[in-house]
Amino acid sequence: MKRSDLAFLAALGTMLAWGMNFAFVKYLLGYMGVGAFVFLRFSVLPLLGLLLLAVTFRSRIALSWPRREDLPRFVLCAFVGHVVHISAVMYGMNLSTAFSSSLVLTCQPLFTLGILAAMGAERLRAQQLAGTLVAFAGIVVFLADKFTGGLAHAGAGDLMLLLAGAAFSAYTVLSRPLA
Numbered sequence: 001m002k003r004s005d006l007a008f009l010a011a012l013g014t015m016l017a018w019g020m021n022f023a024f025v026k027y028l029l030g031y032m033g034v035g036a037f038v039f040l041r042f043s044v045l046p047l048l049g050l051l052l053l054a055v056t057f058r059s060r061i062a063l064s065w066p067r068r069e070d071l072p073r074f075v076l077c078a079f080v081g082h083v084v085h086i087s088a089v090m091y092g093m094n095l096s097t098a099f100s101s102s103l104v105l106t107c108q109p110l111f112t113l114g115i116l117a118a119m120g121a122e123r124l125r126a127q128q129l130a131g132t133l134v135a136f137a138g139i140v141v142f143l144a145d146k147f148t149g150g151l152a153h154a155g156a157g158d159l160m161l162l163l164a165g166a167a168f169s170a171y172t173v174l175s176r177p178l179a
Contacts, residue, residue, distance in 0.1 A: 022098040025090075034094045038087055070178055077178070081171030088164035095157025100142075104161040107139050111169035119173070 029037055057064050066074050093101045110132055116122035124132070146155040 022093070022102045026093055026098040026101070029090070029094045034090050038090050041086060041090070042082070066178070073174065073178060077171055077175045080167055080174060085164050085167040085171060088160045088167060092157045092160030092164055096161060097157075100158055101161055103142065104139065104158050105165055105168075107135070107162065108165040108168050108172075110135055110139075111166045112172050115169055115173050 025037075032040075053064065054061060089101070089105070092104075096104070113122060113124070113128075113132060117124050143155070143158055146158060
């Protein structure tokens with residue numbers, strides 16, 4: 001099999017996994033509960049990540065270790081990107097629907113752009129600002145009917161998902177200097 005065929009299959013598999021992710025997680029949350037799922041995610045995935053690093057870097061693992069001065073930023077990124085983001089996603093998904101979860105979390109680039117613009121790291125041109133406002137308006141329209149009758153479960157879940165999107169965007173900006 002050619003290398004390009006393997007790359008295509010890997011991309012297809014990734015799209016399939018991401019496409020099924022929200023429905024699969026929502027299904028699991030119905031059986032496990034949020035606390036158990038978050039515990040497993042926080043305990044198992046870092047171990048798998050360390051195993052992957054060990055296999056990938058083998059003899060160069062010491063070279064991949066962060067510099068001492070970067071450790072506080074790593075800890076902050078772990079808290080914002082892992083603890084806050086993942087917890088908010090799981091609790092939000094538990095209260096909302098898989099469809100709403102996948103749609104609301106697509107606002108992450110809007111938050112990232114907003115953070116970068118507020119920091120002065122990104123200057124928005126008129127077309128970018130217009131596109132960002134249209135995208136934000138779309139999310140507001142989508143969420144508006146959920147909040148007209150008060151803060152129901154789905155509305156609370158969607159607010160948690162917005163928090164998750166903002167946390168992931170903050171993580172993205174915070175982790176950039178580590179690249």
